[in-house]
Amino acid sequence: MSTAFLSGGGEMGALMRARDWHASPLGTPAGWPPALKHTVRLMLGARHPMFLFWGPELVQFYNDAYRATMDGARHPAALGARGRDCWTEAWPIIGPEIEDILAGGPATWHERKLVPLLRDGMLRDAWWTYGFSPIEDDGGIQGVLVVCTDVTEEHQNRLALQTLNLRLEEEVAERRRAERELAAAKGRSDVALQEVSRTSEQRRRLYETFLSNSPDLAYVFDLDHRFTYANAVLLQMWGKTWDEAIGKNCLELGYPDWHAEMHGREIEQVKATRKPIKGTVPFNGTFGRRMYEYIFVPVIGPDGEVEAVAGTTRDVTERELAEEAISRNEQRFRSLIEASTQVVWHCGPDGSMEADSPTWRAYTGQTYEEWRGFGWTDAVHPDDRAACLAHWRRCMAEGRVYEAEQRVRALGGEYRWTAARAVPIFNEDGAIREWVGTTTDIHDRRQAELDRQRFVSLAERSEDFIGMAGLDLKPFFLNQAALRLVGARSYEEALNTPVQEFFYPEDRAFIRDEFLPRVAREGHAETEVRMRHFRSGEPVWMIYTVYVIRDADGRPEGYATVSRDITERKLAEERLRQATVDLLDANGRKTRFLATLAHELRNPLAPLRTGLDLMQLPGASQEALGRARAMMDRQLRQMVHLIDDLMDIARIDSGKIELKRERVALGTIVGAAIEGVMPMVEAAGHDLAVALPEEPLWLDADPTRLAQVLANLLTNACKYTPGGGRIALAARREGGDAVIEVRDSGIGIPPDALESVFEMFSQVSQNIGRAQGGLGIGLALVRSLVQMHGGTITAASAGAGQGSTFTLRLPLASLATAPAARPDGSERGEATPVESGLRILVADDNVDAATMLAAVLTARGHQVTLAHDGEEALASARADSFALLILDVGMPGLSGYEVARAVRAMPHLDGALLAAHTGWGAEHDRSEALAAGFDAHLTKPAGLDEIDALLARLCGASFD
Structure with missing residues (x-):
């Protein structure tokens, strides 16, 4: 599937595309669920900070807007990490809420909530306005989407404004108290009144001095969107005096229509919600076109209502330009690394990286935070890492140049061979001050060397026929396997034999006139052909693959072959052909068997059907009924014999039959x-x-x-x-x-x-x-x-x-001795007299089978209770005493095995005999019945002899 949903998205989109997701719980992006893809696409395209926890592991995703709230210790390691591991300090606050939403709880929203976070290695207070929403698909809730805003600065400004407002209110209250005191005293000294006025004016000057000298723009709107206060820097940015500006709205002060309309909506929103609002906007003032970050907050009056909207604005142009410059530099460095495989870096005397290396980051994809210290070793192949560090330490100890070859993980995730060289720079005292080094990609060169070595190794050890010959078809190289395959006595004998004589006589014309000319035209070709064994003359079947050898100018100068002996495969193909013939014959016999089986099973059914019809005729004689019963018994035994034969064959074939x-x-x-x-x-x-x-x-x-x-x-x-x-x-x-x-x-x-x-x-x-x-x-x-x-x-x-x-x-047996007596002292086949009048429970979900068996037992003089499922059978066993329980093992609800285990725990049925009645008669079925507590195993359909033998066992025979 496509991964286009990861396109764009700024820095986080690039990191998501570059990340190797194979080892993550989510697998590759192409296989992500649609809900995850859509949510990530939405998040990457949003300018508002957004964060996503996905799946049972709470795998994390976030966009560029949220990335701006994170420090280097958290980003970019948080991407793809597990939420519980990443936010350990905040998890007691946010974790229960996330778990509740995953369990089906409602979405949540918080305004200016304190969630302390680790930043720059310290736990700092941070205030957030955020909400958690469930992301679900057809399978249920799969993740939690977080829409959030870091309102720490806003919160702090709000506290500052609240403090300022409180102080102003205290000042007004103080003045009013003073006025009341003056009115009540009517004679207090004017000196005291002047002191109060002086103090109030001093405070006003203090606040005005603070606001006038702040680099930030400070201002207050009345409820009609008009400025009632603007500090000096704001007036300067407008290029207006106090009298020219105060009392006017944004449109009247020259703001563009869209800008004025936007601030008007925001003022109304602050009035309505009594909550701050933040934004970033460009503005053309006397300072030129600049980028400004602003916040509007409500000013609450003594009556608790919003009486004004105050705001501060900060010039963030340099910050924006710096971020843009960083982005452009990253692009330049990545372009540089694409044009050259040379990576330049320098590090401390111990190999710890502190200074940034854009070329290393561009080559490996590591961030500065991942690279610094000894993080660079994470990019070195795990198999090369220990040797690399050990060699580095030796060079440090000896003060000599470091040179090594190792595999480094490149930007695309592939490990490539590199050559690293670092030169130590010494202090005046001879100690190493730092190292300056380069890393060069030598992967292609080394790969070529490895390929050449592999070819040499192949030629020396391969079991395939490897050879080369000139255009005159005289061999000049053959490996040992080639000599063995054709039975050459010596290397010289093989080299002195023309190429065409290596082949079976009947195939030489084809090789000479058709195959080699095709190789010359197309550069290479392959065929199946017979070579000739030099000693026996027998054919040796080969996959004959030939390539044209060319000189440095591309002109043909000979032929090379790597050919494989397929004689065994040819023989196997012939065996397979014969096996196919045999299989078709077996399939035909199987088809005939199935037809015969249907015929043989219908044969007994016809007289059984006729016998049943005869028994229902009112005028049938007892003699006719007797013959019908005898005939039905023979036919039933014939069907049982057929089924037994089938079961025996199946048991023998599966190895389950035991003698x-x-x-x-x-x-x-x-x-x-x-x-x-x-x-x-x-x-x-x-x-x-x-x-x-x-x-x-x-x-x-x-x-x-x-x-x-x-x-x-x-x-x-x-x-x-x-x-x-x-x-x-x-x-x-x-x-x-x-x-x-x-x-x-x-x-x-x-x-x-x-x-x-x-x-x-x-x-x-x-x-x-x-x-x-x-x-x-x-x-x-x-x-x-x-x-x-x-x-x-x-x-x-x-x-x-x-x-x-x-x-x-x-x-014959080794000793002709008489058979041993049975453990109970009886001979095989002895029967114990049957006790009459027994209480018997028969349980079978097949109502006809249960009813007929009960009829047989009742005819023998016994009292029979019927049950047609496991629950009913267990209830009957609890309520009454039985000498014999005959249980079908495959009943609904509780199986016969479960009922048998429960019965064995009932003291009042401790002496009862349990018989399993089932259509499964294999040895392991009997063993399973014994393990469940059954004393006997009857295979359906059980005849009168088997039932009478079972009744006889009530006097003490053991499980057979």
């Missing part, structure tokens, strides 16, 4: 797998043969996961074998492995698909045109689980229609 290993017999795992698939085998009319060795084969494995592996293999065999087929599972020992084979007489697997069947979203049936359902993730899951157990799995088939064989190898 619960134990020493287990292979026969136990096979029995569990067969039990799960027998309904499918029987429904298809298959013949299932199982052959296990007589000796037990012990595995160190997760029995649940291995049973899942064998069940998936048997399920696949059932699905891809036509009805009445043969399926066989056989196991044997081979060395230290258990080998399990699952064979079928099914549709077989094409040879090119034997490996891809284990990839995600791959289905054998797609390769032979027969759709059997499934998501194409079962075998991918099988392979992942087998590999987690340290085993392998392979597929074999004689082809389409020839059946398939899956061979699984798992390492």
Whole structure:
């Protein structure tokens, strides 16, 4: 964005533009908020003193008019500084008010308020008329704008006028008292009366002498804007006598119309507000055209009303001219430094700067206050500062010339290399009196030297091919990397080989006839080309960049190249191309998977929908309803199986699945797998043969996961074998492995698909045109689980229609011992009799799910209380006792975890069993439930077996 809002603005505009804002809390001006930009623009264009505190850090901005009220110790360091750090002496007065406005308080205004400030190192009384206003945007109040006027001088003049008025009033009162005394006494001495008159006249002469001899113009207006008093210097400036001036207004005294009209408005304002007013104005009088600074104050009469307006005016022409001269000198010095990089300065014997150096200020942008003393070191680069000062001290101690090179921060904020030289000037006693020095910008020269050194270093150490050859294409320089890249035995061999012979034979004509002529025409060119390895003859792919070398007169005298080996990149590009092909293939498989997933999830939904409709028919028989329930149970289990497979793949891919290993017999795992698939085998009319060795084969494995592996293999065999087929599972020992084979007489697997069947979203049936359902993730899951157990799995088939064989190898356990007993002394799978008539709390924001679960529990003879959010569940738990609480973990208001933690703190539910009921079934979900105080974890949808097992645990089973 533009920074035009910082244009103009006098000295403060220039300082804001020159300042490096990167390190400030606001960042660069281009990124400032619009409200800040607009306020700064307004402030820089205003002639009235204005100050701005912005943001939480109260970063400060102010204009030229306000800068005039600041001393050298404060300005320009205050620009961009934090307000609390800058105005420590005044912060107890102004700080609370600023904080109140930032918090949303109203704008404020103060007239002639005492705010003491540090000036010239001392705390001095200062009176201010000021107001604080909030600056806000859509985000709220962002800053505080201060409009202020330093009325210290006005206040002091007002006090002086008040003192004068008081003395005049005292004089009048004294005269009146004397008159009363004379009237009452009627006989007092005339001598006493004359003494009073003499004293009064003496005071009048005193005041008149003071006002007549003051260099300032003093005057009094009546309420009709006419002069009733003008001191001698004012009459002289007008070129008029008392009688010619008194009683006339400004217009009648020759003031320009605009000037007279302006003073008329100001007199009326003082009368109306009873407050002073200040201004600066030019005037052409007998002293010539001069600049005057004036103040009008009200004169309050005995009745408390304004009876006149008094004023004083001071000639400030010299001050204005001096400021203008300073500004012109600054411009001249800046122009000088732009034309020359020479900076001249002198300092005290210890290196402390006292005398100003405009050239240094113009070069660095430091103010005199920042430069003086040892402030000049702030412009030296931090890395060079310590060495610079140490060298300076050595030169002082030895009385020798100081010469050094260091980086100095230039006006634009860039550090540039400079050469400093300082000569000591000695006193008669041999002590150093002062130093006279120069600082010369050598950045460009040094940069050229550094560039030359970098090139030399590049040529010596670079891994790129760097070489130079004449116009005859004979090399005359090659770096070591060039020799290595082309396999040259020696430097001489490489230099004696013409440039064109460095390239692969098929590319030489292009280099000779097309590329080098283009380099000659355009001065440089770049291409990708193959160089030739001298020993093996293999191509070496290079980015070949060539430049024309010219002599001092600009005539071509040869070629130079800095070229890079991109052989690996070329190989990577080929790999990337292949990866793109693979990715497109994977994306296609993913698309097919999503379509298959939608199909597979709809398949069970259709019979479930039909079963529900059948149950609602009034004439349905109990036999039909029984078949419908059995069918719905099978379809629901199929959906759960699909979802479980998806979750398992996700857990394996994310590394969140953990094996619960134990020493287990292979026969136990096979029995569990067969039990799960027998309904499918029987429904298809298959013949299932199982052959296990007589000796037990012990595995160190997760029995649940291995049973899942064998069940998936048997399920696949059932699905891809036509009805009445043969399926066989056989196991044997081979060395230290258990080998399990699952064979079928099914549709077989094409040879090119034997490996891809284990990839995600791959289905054998797609390769032979027969759709059997499934998501194409079962075998991918099988392979992942087998590999987690340290085993392998392979597929074999004689082809389409020839059946398939899956061979699984798992390492046997090192010791064939029986499994250890459970800690509670029971065997896995034992159930404890269920206690009937239990009080149970069911909480779930899914009303249908909660109602159906309550119906199942009620059918089992239990008393069930329902809740549909966390607050309701917690209220029920506080009000009643329950043996079992089944809580959905994702309820609104309070989650199930929060309710569980609260329940665990209730003494009357100390013996209750807590079960988490959730659709999240990963291991870390179970761990989180355990940490929250749950005893059990049910993954939705929970079946009757899981619910009955949960009820059985009320008699003492532990969290599983």
